Amino acid sequence: MNLPRTSWRTPLLILVIGGLILTLSMGVRHTAGLFLQPMTMAHGWSRETFSFAIAIQNLVWGLASPFAGAFADRHGAGRTVFVAALLYALGLVLMAQASSPLAFDLSAGVLIGLGLSGTTFAVIMGVIGRHTTPERRSLALGIAGAGGSFGQFAVLPIGQALINAWGWQSALVLLACGVGLIAPLAYAMADGHKPAAGGGQSIGEALREAGTQKSFHYLFWGYFVCGFQTAFIMLHLPSFLVDGGLSANVGMTAVALIGLFNIFGSFFFGWAGGRGSKKNLLVAIYAIRGVAILIFMLLPLxxxxxxxxxxxxxxxxxxxxxxxxxxxxxxxxxRYLSMLAGIVFLGHQLGSFLGAWLGGRIFDETGSYSLAWTISIVLSVLAALCSWPVNEKPLLRPAGA
Structure with missing residues (x-):
């Protein structure tokens, strides 16, 4: 197999730099829940107002990901990552200055969503996937995903410390400076991508082919559930714990622990996916999530x-x-890995939109998150059922297709 590369952009270097970009991008993104209470109290907004902007962020992130992935597939990822990093940093700065819900929606929602589309999974995983041999690809993607998890673990305490020391507005500006570090790293992602096997296939043909495959739709809707659960928990778990009488530091630590243990989880499932059935592992993940949420709801807080x-x-x-x-x-x-992964990721972000927004809406309407937790359990069952019939065999195409 011919792997596209230049002399110094080795697979190891691309994996390391890609993991570092995910660390910065995902780490800052996961601090959103820390700003919910101080920002809503400062502006007199409801939780739904804050949640809606983060929901827009997730939706824009998902909608833009296929386009960012397609651009990266055709022209290389360097330009995509560079521009997205600048948009991300600008969104954080304007988020600190937002004084109305509309300004907050445009900064925290639209700009940061666009920034995330070019600095996270669809684009970065596409580059790493193209530069890795098939037998090592799942592990490499798991290691890169662990970088995003490490960012969640490492950046959350920093974000909380910045809020405590300088206030939430200054904390957002300082986090924007951290995101700005992604821009120079984009040079390593400029992999000079050339079409690999199946290079004669057009974008339209690739889209039509994927659309006819049931497995593509199953992956889309399974990812939808993943997005709903992770967005709801990440944004609302700190407030849920504070509402239950625990301290803000307990909530921050809980979210950081998710990041810490996900380092091991991403590495393990990446390793296991290279040695066994990936779709069976997805079934297990979604099923165990539902059981874990149910037990958490039944135990004293x-x-x-x-x-x-x-x-x-x-x-x-x-x-x-x-x-x-x-x-x-x-x-x-x-050939179109970044684009197709971006489309599947859109399902994840549609779920994220609902998880972030609906959590706030349910709380404002009922004064409790109980219904949102129940929905998360039901969706776990549906995601496990969606993952089970996925056909893992590579598609057979006519010669020259």
Missing amino acids: TTASAWGFAAVMGILWLGTVPLTNGLVAQIFGL
């Missing part, structure tokens, strides 16, 4: 139960990423 739940969810958190992206590459090939 304590620091120990919160941190135990965070640890279990962390192991399962982004294990879906190397498995889902690995299945897209395994079934459809590498």
Whole structure:
């Protein structure tokens, strides 16, 4: 297999730089829940107002990902990552200055969503996937996903410390400076991508082919559930714990623990996906998530139960990423990996939109998150059922197609 590369852009270097970009991008993104209470209190907004902007962010992130992925597939990822990093940093700065819900929607929602589309999974995983041999691809994607998890673990305490020391507005500007570091790293992602096997296939043909495959739709809707659960938990778990009488630091630590344990989870599921059935691992992840949420709801709310739940969810958190992206590459090939992975990721972000927004809406209407937790359990069952019939075999195409 011919792997596209230049003399110094080795697979190892691309994996390391890609993991570092995911660390910065995903780490800052996961601090959103820390700003919910201070920003709503400062502006007199409802939780739904804040949640809606983050929901827009997730939706824009998902809608833009296929286009960012297609551009990266055709022209290389360097330009995509560079421009997206600048948009991301600008969104954080304007988010600190937003004084109305509309300004908040445009900054925290639209600009940061566009920034995330070019600095996270669809684009970065596409580059890493193209530069990795098939037998090592799932593990490499798992290691890169662990970078995003490490960012969640490492950046959350920094974000909370910045809020405590300088206030939420200054904290957002300083986090924007951190995101700005992604821009120079984009040079390593400029992989000079050339069409690999199946290079004669057009974008339209690739889209039509994927649209006719039931497995592509199953992956899309399974990822939808993943997005709903992760967005709801990430944004609302800190407030849920504070509402239950625990401290803000307990909530911050719980979210950080998700990131810490997801380092091990992403690595494990990436490794296991290279040695066994990826779709069976997805079934297990979604099923165990539902059981974990149910047990968390039945147990008394304590620091120990919160941190135990965070640890279990962390192991399962982004294990879906190397498995889902690995299945897209395994079934459809590498030529349009970033674009097709971006389309499947759109399902994830549609779920994220609902998880972030609906959590706030349910709380404002009922004064409780109970219904949102129940929906998460039901969706776990549906995601497991969607993952089970996925056909993992590579598509057979006519010669020259």
